[in-house]
Amino acid sequence: MRITQGCFSFLPDLTDTQIAAQINYCLDQNWAVALEFTDDPHPRNTYWNMWGLPMFDLRDPAGVMGELKACREANPETYIRINAFDSTKGWETVRMSFIVQRPTAEPGFRLTRQETKGRSLRYTMESYAVGRNPEGARYAS
Amino acid sequence: MNAPEKAPAPASIDLGAEFRDAGIGEVLESLDRDLVGLAPVKRRVREIAALLLVDRVRQRLGLATEHPSLHMSFTGNPGTGKTTVAMRMAEILHRLGYCRRGHVVAVTRDDLVGQYIGHTAPKTKDVLKRAMGGVLFIDEAYYLYRPENEKDYGQEAIEILLQVMENQRDDLVVILAGYAERMERFFESNPGMKSRIAHHVDFPDYSNDELGEIAQRMLAGWNYRFDDAARRAFDEYIVLRRRHPHFANARSVRNALDRMRLRQALRLFEAGGLVDADSLTTITEADVRASRHFLPTDTA
Numbered sequence: 001m002r003i004t005q006g007c008f009s010f011l012p013d014l015t016d017t018q019i020a021a022q023i024n025y026c027l028d029q030n031w032a033v034a035l036e037f038t039d040d041p042h043p044r045n046t047y048w049n050m051w052g053l054p055m056f057d058l059r060d061p062a063g064v065m066g067e068l069k070a071c072r073e074a075n076p077e078t079y080i081r082i083n084a085f086d087s088t089k090g091w092e093t094v095r096m097s098f099i100v101q102r103p104t105a106e107p108g109f110r111l112t113r114q115e116t117k118g119r120s121l122r123y124t125m126e127s128y129a130v131g132r133n134p135e136g137a138r139y140a141s
Numbered sequence: 142m143n144a145p146e147k148a149p150a151p152a153s154i155d156l157g158a159e160f161r162d163a164g165i166g167e168v169l170e171s172l173d174r175d176l177v178g179l180a181p182v183k184r185r186v187r188e189i190a191a192l193l194l195v196d197r198v199r200q201r202l203g204l205a206t207e208h209p210s211l212h213m214s215f216t217g218n219p220g221t222g223k224t225t226v227a228m229r230m231a232e233i234l235h236r237l238g239y240c241r242r243g244h245v246v247a248v249t250r251d252d253l254v255g256q257y258i259g260h261t262a263p264k265t266k267d268v269l270k271r272a273m274g275g276v277l278f279i280d281e282a283y284y285l286y287r288p289e290n291e292k293d294y295g296q297e298a299i300e301i302l303l304q305v306m307e308n309q310r311d312d313l314v315v316i317l318a319g320y321a322e323r324m325e326r327f328f329e330s331n332p333g334m335k336s337r338i339a340h341h342v343d344f345p346d347y348s349n350d351e352l353g354e355i356a357q358r359m360l361a362g363w364n365y366r367f368d369d370a371a372r373r374a375f376d377e378y379i380v381l382r383r384r385h386p387h388f389a390n391a392r393s394v395r396n397a398l399d400r401m402r403l404r405q406a407l408r409l410f411e412a413g414g415l416v417d418a419d420s421l422t423t424i425t426e427a428d429v430r431a432s433r434h435f436l437p438t439d440t441a
Contacts, residue, residue, distance in 0.1 A: 052263075059242045060274025062312040067270075 001108025003041050006081060006097040016065065019082070019100050023061035026084035031095055032056045033064050035071050037080045039103075039138040040130050051075075054085060068100060077103045077139040103129075103139035154198050163197075165190055165236045172229050177358065178351040179222060185342045186230060189213075193237045210339040211239060211314045212306055214282075214328075216321040217344025220390030223318045224278065226344075230316070231276040240314060242274035250284040253298040261294040265301045273312050282317035283327035299331060306337050347390050349379045356394050360424070365402065370426035381434040397432065404428045 004010055014022070026033055034054035038045065051071040055064060064082070071080055080101035083094045107128035114122040129138045160166055169190060173183060192209065199206050211234065215223040228245050235243025252268055255261035269277065279285070285302075287293040306315050317324065317334075321343065328335035347355065353376050360366055367375060382393060405428045409416055 055267075055270060057271050058273070059244050059271065060312070062241075062273035062309065063270030066273075066309075 001106055003079070003099070003102065003106060003108075005041070005043060006099055008098050013102070014098070014100065019068070020061040020065055022096075022098065023064045023082065023084075026096060027058055027061065029084075029086070029095070030088075031084040031086050033058065034083045034085065035064070035067055035080060036083060037071060037075045037078045037101075039078045039135060040127070041079050042109075042125065042127055042130070048079075048081065051080070054083075072101055079103070105139070107132075154201060156194070156198060159198055160194060163194065163236050163238075165194070165233050168229060168232050168236060172226075176222060176225065177354045178347050179226070179344065182222070182226060182342055182344055185340070186226065186233070189230075189340055190233050190237070193234070193239060197237060208311055209239075210310060210337065212310075212338045213314070213316045213340040213342060214324060214338050215316060215318040215342050215344060216324045218320065218346055218390060220392030220394075221344040221346060222391065223344055224280070226342075227276060227278045227316050227318070231314075234276070234314060239311075240275060241312075244272075244275035245278050246272040246275060247278040247280060249280050250295065253279070253285065253302075254294050256294075258294075261297045262301060265298045269301070269305050269313065273309075276314045276316055278316045278318065281319045283319050283323045286327055286330060288330060299334065303333050303337065349376065349383070352379050352390065352394050355391050356398060359395060359398055363402075365398075365422050365424055367424050367429075368426070371424050371429050374426045374429040378429055378432055378434060385434065400432070401428045404431050 008014060008022075023033055032054045035051035036048035037051055038048040052067060055067070058064065068080070068082070078101070079099060081097055081099045084096040086093060086095040109125045109127050112124045112126055114124065116122055132138065133140075169183075169187060172186060176183070193211075196206050196209055213230070215227065217223055224247065227247075231240060231243045231245045234240035246268065248268055253261070253265045255264045285295040285299050287295050302315065305313060317338070319327070328338075353372070356375055356379075357367065357372070378397065379394070382388060382397065387393075401424050405424050408425075408428065409420065
């Protein structure tokens with residue numbers, strides 16, 4: 001099951017040229033760009049691992065693309081996303097976030113039902129990949 | 142970089158039109174107009190611009206061209222306009238499409254080299270990332286290499302720099318600047334660096350007349366002017382100043398003018414009474430001659 005989070009996730013995966021163009025847009029808006037990666041793609045997991053520090057004062061996407069290449073080499077078979085942070089007063093938040101790498105196989109999530117008082121049900125989602133193996137080996141083929 | 146044209150290659154291209162379209166004519170003109178002297182430098186910049194223009198046309202005609210190496214070294218004494226020319230160079234490269242953004246990131250050793258193990262690489266890479274798409278101007282580049290201390294981290298910065306200069310030639314143009322002879326020694330001990338630099342531009346010292354001209358232009362820029370006697374006194378000042386150590390060409394002129402503005406302000410302030418625009422903009426002979434270089438006792 002293809003995971004859809006952030007911008008463009010219903011589109012086919014962006015090519016590197018398209019990623020660079022999006023980063024270019026972010027830099028033109030004076031946003032700081034950061035890379036994050038994880039192998040626990042639960043939608044409520046907001047704490048992905050940072051790849052280095054957010055990059056401030058960039059003018060050109062080449063710097064980010066270099067880091068992305070390094071991150072992909074170091075973390076194949078993980079999810080990588082690019083976050084663009086807007087430091088403008090009043091925003092001070094991530095304005096754009098999109099996935100730039102995903103594992104080759106995405107087994108998806110199981111819906112777990114828990115019976116509670118009366119006949120009510122509690123639902124929760126569990127990732128097959130996360131349950132299968134410990135961190136670092138979850139998507140390794 | 143401009144994407145190579147997919148359309149069939151035209152049989153001929155009007156070089157003049159290409160030159161006008163790129164808009165580098167005005168940059169070269171403003172270089173000629175705004176900077177006093179520096180004839181050999183202007184000539185070199187013109188040559189480089191012409192080469193790049195011709196290369197671009199060759200590419201459009203389908204003739205094979207290697208992506209030219211654009212890294213440069215600017216050598217010359219302090220205050221001879223290296224940084225200013227670097228800015229213009231970035232503009233020219235940008236207009237010709239060899240530089241995506243055309244900004245200049247000016248750094249020195251402190252911005253590249255860290256203080257402890259493992260500090261240098263992230264620092265250098267951070268600077269390189271900021272300079273991507275533009276020009277990285279490394280002032281006094283020879284300080285990167287300190288042969289007397291084998292534990293120095295400068296070598297690490299040089300290696301990262303070399304790697305990027307080689308592999309990301311279309312992302313980044315590096316300009317090294319510094320005194321001629323120390324740069325020469327730096328290149329001797331770092332042959333890898335020398336071989337990756339295509340253009341060596343030497344900045345001559347300014348003549349006394351040129352410095353006088355520079356002073357007048359600087360003052361005009363700040364809405365000041367010399368009166369005739371002050372101009373003559375300033376010419377004498379330049380001759381005297383040149384004999385003293387730490388003479389830094391246009392920078393010394395600038396500092397001297399700053400001090401003269403101080404003296405002019407004090408003179409007006411102490412005189413009191415009414416001032417008009419004329420007296421506020423005029424630097425008089427007394428303001429110039431109050432400099433310590435005119436004192437007979439000062440022979441150091």
